[in-house]
Amino acid sequence: MIPTSPLLTVADGVHLWSPTPSTGWGLANCGLIVSPDGAAAWVDTPYDRHMAQDFLDRSRSLLPAGGRIGRVIVTHANGDHLWGADVLPDPEIVATREALGHIAYEPEPRQLHAMVRGSDPATPLGWYLQRHFQRFDWSATQVVEPSLTFVGELDLRIGQVPVELFGLPPAHTTGDLVAYLPQQKVAFTGDVIFASAPQDPGDHAVHWAGPLSNVIAACERVLATGAQVIIPGHGPVLAPEGVRGHIGYLEHVRDRAHQLHTAGVPALEAARTLIAENTFPSLGLPERLVITVGSEYRYLNGAGEPPAIVATMADVAQVAWELDEGRTP
Template sequence: MPITVGDIVDLGAGLYAWLPPKRGWGLANCGLLVSRRGALWIDAPYDPLLAGQFLAESTKRLPAGVSVDRVIVTHANGDHFWGAGVLPDAEIIATREAREHIHYDPTPRQQHALVTGSDPETPLGAYLTRHFGAFDWSATEQGLPTTYFTGELELTLGEHTVQVTSLPPAHTTGDLIVHLPERRTVFSGDVIFASTPRQPGDHPVHWAGPLSNVIDACERVLATGAEVIVPGHGPLLDPAGVREHIGYLAHVRDRAHALHAAGVPALEAARRVIRERRHPALGLPERLVVTIGSEYRHLDGSELPGVLQVMADVAAVAHETGTACTGEPA
């Protein structure tokens, strides 16, 4: 079933957030900032179809003669980056460290070939088809940022100040947050995956870590004084929602550390945490395979496996726990 653009939320004074209509892999939030002198995106959707839909919605909100000419990429995962190709002349801004994750992930065409060419009778093939089959990267070239920075970057867009801050490795190597001080709003990227009682989200998936760095990144978001937080995925949050998310991250970290100390292998540790059902409303619990695996690597110094092996483990656990088809906890 084709995926369509969800809600475009007006945050005031030319700032908008696009919130996809459902949860799941690849459905990331994006931002639009508009002034009479220009416009920018904060992240780009996953594939050209979604990005084209977001561009059409953005264009409706632009003054005459203004185009979207910048994209700030909160991190290099494709669901926040690959759709930037619909803006071929735009400046694409990312951290220098993001280059490392760009080379870790498959290219868009490699991922398209993997999804469409996998055997749907296997757990991995079924999982990829279920969660990524609606996206189309068959004609998507691997884009690269045009501007890299380290530390802090401050931009001015008309009357808006845009403060961009790079982070130590957390969700990926190369994360950043975007603070709009006049709007008291932060776009956090995937250091925050949001969930509320009315709008449950998914379990986060963290490729780099350690989780202490993810928690520190959330604390940096709170330290801005922002009242509205646009997470990488899920509904808008207030500071209390971020604090609740920190509690989730601390719980996963503490369980991973306890199981590691007890000599439990990483994959079995993820299975055990899933079975504990501490957060039953969250979807995609199999993503704990990635996050707990990342935490274990910081504890024991093991090497990062290839993304295909990681996803094979994710799919196997989803198959075992009955979440492969629904994306919901069993």
């Protein structure tokens, strides 16, 4: 079944497509900004063409006559925020210059499509890929590369709606940005925030670049804008208190990772230790701590570029395989 979403109006001219289910890999929040003069933009796209078509059909129903979605602001270059752009006719894709460079680290969509379907479910990686990614269809996906890139900050207007973009130091990925709408006090944060709420438990955050101090600084920068409606990359819409709660999560993971690093515990064992401690039992996908703790260790060790995503996912899958004794399909 294709995850879909009604459009939820979060402020005047600002709408949210937030797929159900909201937890699991690849189900990101997407925004629609509509100016009264008909100019419109997306903030991020769904992961595949089927979900993106749902978002597009619903978006068009809210446009005034002659309106057009001419731009996509991409918070970062992970496929679950970018790969749906090819359902739009000739969009301008806006991203940081680092995000454009990050695309080379991601697998090609059709390569990933074939890898998921061709993988052996008797192996941890094949089991994990099929369990979490087989619902997506990238058989015809073309990556639309950013055509307007910037370094630092960029002030945009979507018709009559001002949008402030600020690029961030490496955090969730290299090349993250936050989009802030000062008139509506709405911030789209991308994946520097993975939200959870008591009624909507959410998943563990995953950070490919780090260090976590940069992710925490990004959250604090979002709060400093004065935003009252904070739309995370994944999970429910937050008020400022929710962002402060998420900072507490990030500080805990950072501090435990540093303690275990100081004690000489290898990165993968440190991730297993945090998972066993189960400090946040309501959060799903605890195996993502393998990635986040690994990023923090690379920072502490002064190492450079992150390892390839597929190699990292093999470790994630191994840990998930160990956690899931019953191997639910």
